[in-house]
Every structure is written in C-alpha cells, then in structure tokens.
Amino acid sequence: MRASRMLSILTTLQARGQVTAPELADACEVSVRTIYRDIDALAASGVPVYADRGAEGGYRLLDGYRVRLNGLSQSEVGALFLAGIPGPAAALGLDAAMIAAQNKLMAALPANLREDAGRMQERFHLDAPGWFGETEEPKHLRTIAGAALRGTLIKIRYQSWRAEKQRRVAPLGLVLKGGSWYLAGQVDGSVRTYRIARVLDCTALDERFDRPADFDLAAYWQDATLRLEAEMHPNVAIVRLSPFGVKLLDALTQPYVRARTQLDATTDADGWRIARVPTGKTSWHAASELLRLGAEAEVLEPADLREKMAEMTQAMAARYRTARKAGSRRISPRPAKQS
Numbered sequence: 001m002r003a004s005r006m007l008s009i010l011t012t013l014q015a016r017g018q019v020t021a022p023e024l025a026d027a028c029e030v031s032v033r034t035i036y037r038d039i040d041a042l043a044a045s046g047v048p049v050y051a052d053r054g055a056e057g058g059y060r061l062l063d064g065y066r067v068r069l070n071g072l073s074q075s076e077v078g079a080l081f082l083a084g085i086p087g088p089a090a091a092l093g094l095d096a097a098m099i100a101a102q103n104k105l106m107a108a109l110p111a112n113l114r115e116d117a118g119r120m121q122e123r124f125h126l127d128a129p130g131w132f133g134e135t136e137e138p139k140h141l142r143t144i145a146g147a148a149l150r151g152t153l154i155k156i157r158y159q160s161w162r163a164e165k166q167r168r169v170a171p172l173g174l175v176l177k178g179g180s181w182y183l184a185g186q187v188d189g190s191v192r193t194y195r196i197a198r199v200l201d202c203t204a205l206d207e208r209f210d211r212p213a214d215f216d217l218a219a220y221w222q223d224a225t226l227r228l229e230a231e232m233h234p235n236v237a238i239v240r241l242s243p244f245g246v247k248l249l250d251a252l253t254q255p256y257v258r259a260r261t262q263l264d265a266t267t268d269a270d271g272w273r274i275a276r277v278p279t280g281k282t283s284w285h286a287a288s289e290l291l292r293l294g295a296e297a298e299v300l301e302p303a304d305l306r307e308k309m310a311e312m313t314q315a316m317a318a319r320y321r322t323a324r325k326a327g328s329r330r331i332s333p334r335p336a337k338q339s
Contacts, residue, residue: 002038005028005030005038006038006041006042008027008028009024009028009035009038009039009042010042010047012024012027013049013059013060013061014061014066017060018052018057018058018059018060019058019059019060020057020058020059021035021036021039021058021059023058024059039051039059047061047065048061048062048065049061049062050062088176091135091137091141091142091181092141092142092145093142093145106118129178129179130178130179133178133179134179135179136179136180136181136196136197138181138196138197138199139199140156140196140199140201140202141174141181141196143202143204144171144174144183144196144199144202145174146204147171147204147205148171148172148173148174148183150208151208151209151211152204152205152206152207152208152209153168153169153170153171153205153207153208153209154168154169154171154185154202154203154204154205155167155168155169155202155203155205156169156194156199156200156201156202156203157199157200157201157202158194158198158199158200159198159200160198164200167185167187168187168205169183169185169186169187169194170185170186170187170209170211171183171184171185172184172185172186172191172211172212172215172217172220173217173220174196175217175221177221177225180195180196180197181195181196181197182194182195182196182221183195183196183199184217184220184221184224186209186212191215191220193224226256229254229256230256231281232280232281233256233257233260233278233279233280234278234281235278235279235280235281235286235302236276236277236278236279237276237277237279237286237290237299237301237302237305238274238275238276238299238300238301238302239274239275239276239277239290239293239297239298239299239300240268240272240273240274240275240297240298240299240300241263241272241273241274241275241293241296241297242270242271242272242296242297243271243272243273244296245272245293245296245297246263246273246275248292248293248294248296248297249261249275249277249293249297252292252293253277253289256278257277257278257289260278261275261276261277261278262275262276263275274300277290279305283304283305283307283308284308286305286308287299287305287308287309287312290305290309291309291312291313
C-alpha cells in the first residue's frame with residue numbers, strides 16, 4: 001500500500017506542480033506525518049522533490065523532471081474508458097478527439113487489458129438527463145467552453161428569471177447536471193451560476209482574466225446546489241400520509257426534500273403517519289408540490305398552507321364539475337326518429 005501511495009504522490013506532484021502536505025494527506029487518506037515520511041523516502045530514492053517554505057509553499061519536483069509511468073491497472077483502464085462519455089464530448093465538439101484518444105490508448109494497452117476496456121465500453125452507458133428529459137445543446141456552449149479553456153472573458157446577453165441582462169463574465173468552469181449545462185462565472189469579484197441555455201448572445205473577448213487560485217469547481221458546485229435547494233425549500237409542512245402516500249412521497253419528491261423529511265414511526269388508527277416535509281417559499285409553491293400526492297396526504301400545518309390546499313382543490317373540483325356538466329349537454333343523445 002505504501003508503494004501505491006508513493007506512486008500517487010509522485011503522479012500528483014508531476015501533474016499539479018506544487019502541492020501542500022495536507023492536500024496530499026487528504027488525497028491519500030493518511031496523516032500529514034505519513035506524507036512527510038513518504039516524501040523523505042522519495043527523496044532518499046533519488047527523486048528530486050523539494051519543499052518551498054511559507055504560506056504559498058508546498059512540495060514540488062525539480063523543474064523539468066519527468067518520470068514515465070506507463071503501467072495501468074485493470075481498474076484504471078476501465079475507469080479511463082468509462083470516463084469517455086460521448087454525449088458531453090460531442091456537445092463540446094470533442095467527440096472526434098475523444099475517439100482518437102481512446103483508439104491510441106487501446107493500441108498502447110497489452111492484449112489482456114484491451115479486452116477489459118472493450119467490455120467496459122460495451123456494457124456501461126451514461127444517460128445524463130432525468131426521465132422524460134433531453135440533454136440541452138445550447139447554441140453558445142462551445143464558445144463559452146473555449147473561453148473557459150483559454151482563460152479569456154466573454155460578453156453575454158442573459159435571460160434571467162426576472163429580466164434580460166448584459167454581463168462581462170470570467171468563465172471559471174462548466175457543469176453538466178441532469179442534461180443541462182451551467183456556467184460558473186465570475187462577475188465583479190463574485191462567482192455566480194448561469195444556465196447556458198438562457199444565454200441569448202455570447203461574444204468571446206481577447207481579454208484574459210486572473211483565475212482565483214483557490215477556486216475549486218466541484219466544491220463550488222456542491223455548495224451552490226445545496227444553497228439553492230435550501231433557498232427553494234425554507235419552510236416545513238406537517239403532513240398526514242396514508243401508507244400509499246408515504247410511498248408516493250418517497251417516489252415523487254426531490255432528493256433534497258426526501259433526505260430531510262422526518263417521518264414518524266407511529267401510525268394512527270387508520271394506519272396514517274405524520275411527516276415533516278420541507279416545502280417551497282410560498283403557500284402556492286408548497287401546495288403545488290404537495291398536490292401531487294392527491295388524496296393520500298392531508299396538510300395539518302401551517303394554517304395558511306392548509307387553506308391554500310383547500311382553495312386549490314375546491315377550485316379544481318368546481319372546474320371539473322362545470323366541465324362535466326357542459327360535456328354532458330354537448331353529448332346528450334338525440335331523440336329517436338318516429339317511424
């Protein structure tokens with residue numbers, strides 16, 4: 001295990017240039033003291049690894065030093081081919097490059113690993129969008145992706161929920177979630193999220209920007225999604241659920257809501273249970289979410305939500321009764337002709 005860890009340290013240093021001991025410890029899931037010992041062992045074996053002191057310091061390899069690491073394990077080969085996702089690559093204009101790279105990698109592999117790589121391609125497929133959804137192919141996706149890779153600014157005309165806006169954005173990274181592409185872009189010193197399908201116009205500028213040294217796309221996206229989901233569900237409703245309603249709640253609610261719903265273990269005389277369910281900002285949003293449970297749920301609190309549920313269901317019932325009466329008049333049978 002130590003040999004594997006030291007190899008991981010070496011490849012990390014070679015790939016990233018300079019890395020701190022705590023960062024290496026997190027990546028290898030060991031203590032910082034263990035990293036110190038491994039670095040000493042690498043230096044003793046002749047690897048030119050150096051430590052730069054200070055707040056901006058860390059470990060690095062001697063400039064120009066490279067090591068050839070061609071050996072791939074069976075699981076590593078499988079992971080590489082599984083990462084070659086055709087849909088997103090095509091959307092970014094990289095489908096031909098991805099196929100060429102996979103062909104080169106396949107040709108370089110030993111015969112026994114080629115079979116494993118081929119099986120991985122044949123037996124695993126990623127379908128990114130949710131059910132009944134489609135992957136977006138925004139008009140300006142490739143322009144934005146190119147600017148993100150070059151580190152240059154873009155000027156966009158963007159349709160937000162409230163209004164159309166003009167922005168000069170530093171594109172820090174792109175995220176594909178549920179079939180939709182999003183841009184993490186810096187504007188006036190703060191990072192914001194833009195849905196690329198809502199970009200109406202985009203112009204790539206020649207002006208470069210300084211990427212924040214501490215920006216981590218994956219960490220930003222995780223924080224942003226959790227924050228958005230919390231903002232979208234700030235309230236809690238006390239709901240009485242039938243046994244089937246419990247199943248519907250689990251099947252129909254979003255993962256954020258499902259994970260934070262508190263369901264009582266006890267049941268009443270009818271077999272119903274009480275649940276505390278995160279809901280939307282307004283009573284209208286909350287009622288719209290809970291109406292999908294139909295007659296299998298009864299809102300107990302808060303009072304305004306219970307009133308909104310009654311108001312909406314009564315309006316729906318009245319509309320259907322009116323439509324049924326009108327329909328019965330339209331299709332009433334004609335009297336039979338007298339012979």
